Amino acid sequence: MRRVLRRRELVTDDVCYPGELAGPQARVVQPAAQFLAALSAGPAAAAAGAILLGPTDEIGPLAAQLPRLTLIVVDFPKIGEGRGFSQARLLRQRYRYAGELRARGAIKRDQLFFLARCGFDSFDLDPAEDLSAALAALNTFSVAYQDGSDAVVQVRRRASHA
Amino acid sequence: MYRYDQIDQTLVNERVAQFRDQTRRFLAGELTEDEFRPLRLRNGLYIQRFAPMLRISIPYGLLSSVQLRMLAHIARTYDRGYGHFTTRQNIQFNWPQLERVPDILADLATVEMHAIQTSGNCVRNITSDHLAGVAPDELADPRPYCEIIRQWATLHPEFSYLPRKFKIAVTASPADRAAVEIHDVGVRLRRGPAGEIGFEILAGGGLGRTPILGKVIRPFLPQADLLAYLEAILRVYNRHGRRDNIHKARIKILLRALGVEEFIRQVEHEFQASREFAPRLEDHEVERVRAYFAPPPYLALADSLADSAAAAPAYDAWLRYNTRRHKVPGYRIVMVSLKKHGEAPGDMSAAQMDALAELADRVSFGMVRATHDQNLVLADVPQSLLPAVWRELEALGLATPNIGTLTDMICCPGLDFCSLANAGSIDIAKQIHARFDDLDYLYDLGPVEIKMSGCMNACGHHHIGHIGILGVDKHGKEWYQITIGGSSAAPAALGEVIGPSVPKDQVADTIARLLDVYLRERHGEDERFLDTVRRIGIEPFQERVYETSATAA
Numbered sequence: 001m002r003r004v005l006r007r008r009e010l011v012t013d014d015v016c017y018p019g020e021l022a023g024p025q026a027r028v029v030q031p032a033a034q035f036l037a038a039l040s041a042g043p044a045a046a047a048a049g050a051i052l053l054g055p056t057d058e059i060g061p062l063a064a065q066l067p068r069l070t071l072i073v074v075d076f077p078k079i080g081e082g083r084g085f086s087q088a089r090l091l092r093q094r095y096r097y098a099g100e101l102r103a104r105g106a107i108k109r110d111q112l113f114f115l116a117r118c119g120f121d122s123f124d125l126d127p128a129e130d131l132s133a134a135l136a137a138l139n140t141f142s143v144a145y146q147d148g149s150d151a152v153v154q155v156r157r158r159a160s161h162a
Numbered sequence: 163m164y165r166y167d168q169i170d171q172t173l174v175n176e177r178v179a180q181f182r183d184q185t186r187r188f189l190a191g192e193l194t195e196d197e198f199r200p201l202r203l204r205n206g207l208y209i210q211r212f213a214p215m216l217r218i219s220i221p222y223g224l225l226s227s228v229q230l231r232m233l234a235h236i237a238r239t240y241d242r243g244y245g246h247f248t249t250r251q252n253i254q255f256n257w258p259q260l261e262r263v264p265d266i267l268a269d270l271a272t273v274e275m276h277a278i279q280t281s282g283n284c285v286r287n288i289t290s291d292h293l294a295g296v297a298p299d300e301l302a303d304p305r306p307y308c309e310i311i312r313q314w315a316t317l318h319p320e321f322s323y324l325p326r327k328f329k330i331a332v333t334a335s336p337a338d339r340a341a342v343e344i345h346d347v348g349v350r351l352r353r354g355p356a357g358e359i360g361f362e363i364l365a366g367g368g369l370g371r372t373p374i375l376g377k378v379i380r381p382f383l384p385q386a387d388l389l390a391y392l393e394a395i396l397r398v399y400n401r402h403g404r405r406d407n408i409h410k411a412r413i414k415i416l417l418r419a420l421g422v423e424e425f426i427r428q429v430e431h432e433f434q435a436s437r438e439f440a441p442r443l444e445d446h447e448v449e450r451v452r453a454y455f456a457p458p459p460y461l462a463l464a465d466s467l468a469d470s471a472a473a474a475p476a477y478d479a480w481l482r483y484n485t486r487r488h489k490v491p492g493y494r495i496v497m498v499s500l501k502k503h504g505e506a507p508g509d510m511s512a513a514q515m516d517a518l519a520e521l522a523d524r525v526s527f528g529m530v531r532a533t534h535d536q537n538l539v540l541a542d543v544p545q546s547l548l549p550a551v552w553r554e555l556e557a558l559g560l561a562t563p564n565i566g567t568l569t570d571m572i573c574c575p576g577l578d579f580c581s582l583a584n585a586g587s588i589d590i591a592k593q594i595h596a597r598f599d600d601l602d603y604l605y606d607l608g609p610v611e612i613k614m615s616g617c618m619n620a621c622g623h624h625h626i627g628h629i630g631i632l633g634v635d636k637h638g639k640e641w642y643q644i645t646i647g648g649s650s651a652a653p654a655a656l657g658e659v660i661g662p663s664v665p666k667d668q669v670a671d672t673i674a675r676l677l678d679v680y681l682r683e684r685h686g687e688d689e690r691f692l693d694t695v696r697r698i699g700i701e702p703f704q705e706r707v708y709e710t711s712a713t714a715a
Contacts, residue, residue: 055405080200080283082323086400089320093439108193110184110201117319130192141176143169145313147441156169156313 003131005112005123006100008138010131013124015071015102018052029073032057039065055083059090066097074120076105085118092119092149109137117148163224163529164309164454166274173317174271177278181205182264189261204282204322205267210581213257216266217280222290222308222332223251223532227519230530232273234515240266245515247500247508249572249623250329251289251532252280256579278316283324285315285396289331291339292533295455296541298489301351302359304334306452307388310443311349314389321396325403326411328396329368341534341650343367343375344626346413347395352382360384365395365425366417369620373656374414379426385448387433390440394433398425458527458542463492467545479563479601480552485543494545496526498538498555499562499570503595506588507573508536517558525551535572535611537565567604568612568673569595572623576616576633577640583616585633585640590614590669597670607677610691613648626650628692629673630657640666646676646703647695655696660704675706 002013016026018034029050030038050071051062062069072091074084084103091097103115104124112123116138125134144153166174181201188198202208206217218233225233233253237245240262241255248254258266270276279286288308295303311330315321321328333340334351342348348364361383367376383391399413402420417425433440467481486495498518501507510518518538522530525547526540533539538560543551555561564570571594574580576587594612598604613627624630630645641663648657664672679702680691695703 079196080323081405082283082321082325083401083405085320085323086397089397094435108197110180111323114317114319114322140180141173141317143172143176144319145169145173145316146318148319154169 002124004102005125005131005135005138007121008135010135015050015073015124017073017104027071029071032062035065036061053084053087055081055087057087059087059095063095066091066095066099069097070099071102071122072097072099073102073104073124076103076107076111079106081106085114088115088118088120109134112137113140116150117144117146117153119149163226164221164305164451170313171271171274174274174276174278177205177276177317178264178267178271181267185260185264200282200323204279204284206277206280207260207263208281208581209260210256210579214260214263215254215256215579216258216263216277217248217252217254218270218275218277219280219287220252220275220532221312222288222294222305223292223534224305225530225532226273227522227528227530229273229275230515230519230522232269232275234512234519236266236269237512237515239269243513244509244511246506246575247510247532247536247538249534249536249574249621250287251292251534252287253532254575256575281327283326283328284322285318285324285328285330288312288315289329289340289345289534291333291335292531292539293339293486293495293541294334295457296488296490296493296495297335297339298487299337300334301353302334303452303455304332304340304349304351305455306448307349307351307361308332309451309454310388310448311392314392314441318396320393321400324396324400325405326408326413328399328413330392336652338650338652338654339534341623341626341654343652343654344369344373344623344650345376347392348376349388354382354384358385361388363391363395365429366414366422368412368414369623369625370412371409371618371620372412372414373620373625374418375654375656376414377417377422379422379429385445386443388443390437390442391429391433393440394429394436397432397436398428402428457490458529460490460493460542461544463544463546465491465545467494467548476556476563477549477552479605480556480561481548483563483567483605484561484565485548488542490542492545494543494548496540496543496548496551496555497533497565498530498540498560499565500537500560501564501570502559502562503569503599504592505559506575506578507571507591510538514558514560517554518560521551521554535570537570563601564604566609566611568598568607568610568677569604570611572611572613572627574615574622576614580616580621582619583633584618584635585616585642585666587614587616587622587631587633589666590631590633590642593667593670594673597674606687607680608687608690610677611649612673623650624648625656626654627657628690628695629676631669632663634663636663642666642669642672644669644672644676644707646700647692649692658700660700661708664707672707676703679703679706 016022102122350362363380364376531539577583614631615622616633626648643663645657
């Protein structure tokens with residue numbers, strides 16, 4: 001059983017990614033492109049729920065559907081992939097997505113602090129990673145120079161929002 | 163200078179702890195080489211030809227004497243007794259042990275220093291004018307803005323895994339001593355209609371394999387929008403910059419692929435769409451940071467450079483070439499030459515660092531600056547002390563009177579240290595020093611900038627040298643491609659290749675031929691080498707260099 005970090009807890013995963021066999025209670029994730037294609041056939045055809053964003057997927061076309069989504073998985077296919085950080089920022093800030101936002105792929109504890117600050121609250125890490133250590137890594141820094149989605153750090157009040 | 167408060171210090175301490183754990187995991191086999199690489203690189207640690215290389219950040223080149231002493235301590239304790247100042251105003255140590263790097267970082271943190279983002283695919287050290295705050299020609303001190311950008315860029319959650327490295331430079335002088343046109347983003351201070359400070363923003367400059375000068379993408383940006391606009395640029399780049407090919411991943415390639423107009427449209431769209439969430443730079447924060455850069459307590463001194471002359475020709479030469487006018491009467495800017503014959507350009511021993519720190523405490527308010535052409539500066543020296551300062555620097559081997567001359571070369575570590583290099587640079591520097599050791603000849607030549615890189619990555623900025631030298635590998639042998647006509651000073655220009663590369667033993671000879679043409683063709687002594695190249699073009703130089711087949715490859 002896959003173990004993931006969700007809202008700062010280590011839990012057994014109930015998510016089924018594209019290509020995986022879905023159990024009865026699984027939350028089934030479909031690729032964003034497939035979701036949009038089904039949508040064009042009529043809103044009823046596209047199952048609400050969960051989608052997978054690849055690094056090049058745009059957020060704009062999904063904007064109207066975001067209230068119907070409860071899980072967005074952002075893929076980090078390679079070490080050093082960074083586009084997902086901006087996708088998360090856009091989803092949380094500009095598009096006000098409030099559901100679960102998961103990072104999955106080639107990520108380790110070393111990226112978790114940044115991911116959380118960009119708005120991710122769910123993490124499916126490299127299978128080799130020690131998840132207890134990863135959980136602790138969410139507290140790597142107690143201070144920051146930038147505003148972030150988590151309120152756990154002290155932020156330099158350099159900037160206020162317009 | 164800027165001093166850490168509790169937030170700054172905590173952040174650096176926590177980064178040391180994080181890196182210590184990352185190093186431990188690598189040494190314990192919990193991280194593979196591929197996994198550790200991006201983690202160590204973003205903390206300035208390379209694995210080089212013979213040993214790791216650690217690059218330490220010197221934000222916009224500004225160092226206190228306390229910090230310089232710490233660099234001496236690190237050179238002595240963890241390295242082989244010297245350090246190497248770089249073209250990005252940083253310092254590198256070439257011989258630390260990987261296991262001890264966390265201890266080096268902990269030592270650095272005690273003097274408000276670190277190695278954060280000195281490498282890796284993230285926003286690098288912010289560079290600026292090494293004469294900021296003392297230059298008579300600047301519009302305002304650029305350093306408060308450098309510090310504000312530094313803080314904003316440090317461990318930025320969204321922009322820590324960019325397609326490629328990202329370099330920002332800030333200048334407030336029309337002479338542009340920060341080379342902003344060759345940076346991913348260049349920031350030029352400007353005054354608005356009401357006299358308020360704002361910025362002209364350039365993007366898409368860079369050297370490397372594809373040298374391009376930056377384009378102006380915003381003629382005037384209000385101060386309050388500085389960080390929001392940088393975020394817009396970075397977001398467009400982070401999302402759309404190429405990640406499939408390391409050689410096409412810099413923002414200059416994105417800008418060229420989109421075209422300037424489309425790039426500007428995307429940045430402006432992002433800027434407007436993000437306004438609600440983007441950081442707004444408030445006046446009070448600018449003032450808070452600006453207060454750290456208040457002028458030192460200058461005395462009212464007589465402006466009497468002539469009276470202080472020591473009546474020694476060597477002193478006169480040093481005074482003329484290694485000092486600059488200061489904006490405050492009675493003071494002088496002293497350039498500390500790290501280009502002594504026999505030494506690798508930019509290298510400095512621990513003993514020299516300690517002695518210079520002590521000298522800075524006595525004569526220049528305890529501050530030193532690093533320049534992007536690999537020298538140091540004592541920025542605030544009373545004119546009456548110049549003869550004494552000269553004698554002390556002379557005794558330290560730091561008074562070679564060659565600033566701005568042919569032997570004030572920029573040089574990367576090259577094949578001697580760097581695992582990327584195709585050819586040596588330090589040997590060539592020595593060859594040039596040996597060939598052109600006649601100071602009268604150098605002075606007659608006037609300002610000639612030689613910049614040298616051991617490979618296409620162009621750490622030695624060869625494209626913008628008046629004479630550029632690029633090391634290339636030809637069937638396992640070191641050859642050198644020569645360019646002329648480049649310049650980093652506004653208006654910046656990229657040099658043109660004069661022809662086939664030359665073998666290692668003929669580099670100084672080739673330069674001598676270029677200089678022959680210049681001396682023959684120049685319109686008086688006020689016309690610099692660069693001006694002559696611009697006026698007559700490269701053909702006369704090509705003819706002279708290749709007139710015998712000996713040098714042609």
